[in-house]
Amino acid sequence: MRAAILYTIxxxxxxxxxxxxxxxxxxxxxxVDSEVQLEITNPQTDFDAILQRSSSYARTLYTSxxxxxxxxxxxxxxxxxxxxxxxxxxxxxxxxAGIPTPRTFGAFTPDSATKAAxxxxxxxxxxxxxxxxxxxxxxxxxxxALEAELENREEMGHAFQxxxxxxxxxxxxxxxxxxxxxxxECIGAIYRxxxxxxxxxxxxxxxxxxxxxxxxxxxxxxxxRAANVFGEGIYGVDMMESGSGLVVHEVNHTTEFRNSxxxxxxxxPGRMIDYFISRAKR
Numbered sequence: 603m604r605a606a607i608l609y610t611i612x613x614x615x616x617x618x619x620x621x622x623x624x625x626x627x628x629x630x631x632x633x634v635d636s637e638v639q640l641e642i643t644n645p646q647t648d649f650d651a652i653l654q655r656s657s658s659y660a661r662t663l664y665t666s667x668x669x670x671x672x673x674x675x676x677x678x679x680x681x682x683x684x685x686x687x688x689x690x691x692x693x694x695x696x697x698x699a700g701i702p703t704p705r706t707f708g709a710f711t712p713d714s715a716t717k718a719a720x721x722x723x724x725x726x727x728x729x730x731x732x733x734x735x736x737x738x739x740x741x742x743x744x745x746x747a748l749e750a751e752l753e754n755r756e757e758m759g760h761a762f763q764x765x766x767x768x769x770x771x772x773x774x775x776x777x778x779x780x781x782x783x784x785x786x787e788c789i790g791a792i793y794r795x796x797x798x799x800x801x802x803x804x805x806x807x808x809x810x811x812x813x814x815x816x817x818x819x820x821x822x823x824x825x826x827r828a829a830n831v832f833g834e835g836i837y838g839v840d841m842m843e844s845g846s847g848l849v850v851h852e853v854n855h856t857t858e859f860r861n862s863x864x865x866x867x868x869x870x871p872g873r874m875i876d877y878f879i880s881r882a883k884r
Contacts, residue, residue, distance in 0.1 A: 605649060605650060607623075608665055609656060610656050611657065613657075635656045650675065652674050653878050654683070662687070663684060666678075683856070689732070701828050702846075706769045706770065712766075722769075725742055726770065727769045728766070732762060773845070774844070775843055779841040779843070780840050781841065782859065784874060785836075786834065790867075791815040791817050792812045
């Protein structure tokens with residue numbers, strides 16, 4: 603099998619994946635998304651399987667689609683990236699599948715967004731439909747703050763910034779949970795704890811800290827169910843502890859994991875590569 607890892611930069615996660623593959627006798631060739639040249643009218647590839655690790659959502663979509671059309675197995679597949687990477691689409695599918703998820707509204711104008719927000723108690727959360735690391739995620743404490751944020755978004759040039767995604771705020775206990783799903787198994791989970799640096803946001807890329815989260819049967823089952831909404835693959839499932847139980851608010855299609863190996867004691871890159879090899883052979 604000739605396989606490659608496709609990435610934007612050689613970050614710690616990608617180095618760990620390359621090392622894990624090498625330890626298993628698989629030399630992953632390196633595809634840098636900024637360097638590939640894809641003949642659209644004649645999709646072709648020398649690779650049987652590609653591990654998709656691009657940091658760019660746009661490049662992830664186009665390269666995944668292209669290499670699938672060229673006949674390669676891509677992990678995760680194009681459809682998973684497309685659906686998980688758009689919060690509007692992902693929340694719709696999670697709710698349709700009966701996955702507990704925060705109450706969420708979508709709207710396309712400031713007036714309709716304001717009316718939708720009136721159905722949610724304050725504070726509420728406003729997010730862009732695309733993005734990671736909790737960028738541009740705001741807790742809206744008042745109707746005045748909502749009006750100001752809508753005005754800001756209207757001034758932005760990109761049409762997708764004018765798709766308004768308004769979500770119920772979950773009064774979580776200063777932390778949330780990321781569970782790692784590989785294939786049909788939840789292999790481990792971390793608590794992402796808020797800190798003085800991160801504020802109410804728990805993302806470890808914004809200053810949150812990671813500690814081990816024991817995977818209960820309920821948590822593991824919910825994580826796998828949520829991931830399977832988007833098809834078999836490798837995912838990070840983000841959950842919050844609410845007064846009525848666990849709720850899933852996001853499923854990550856190219857999950858980061860370097861801060862989670864030590865707390866969980868799980869060889870996450872090894873488990874990912876084992877799955878990639880077995881799935882590609884299948």
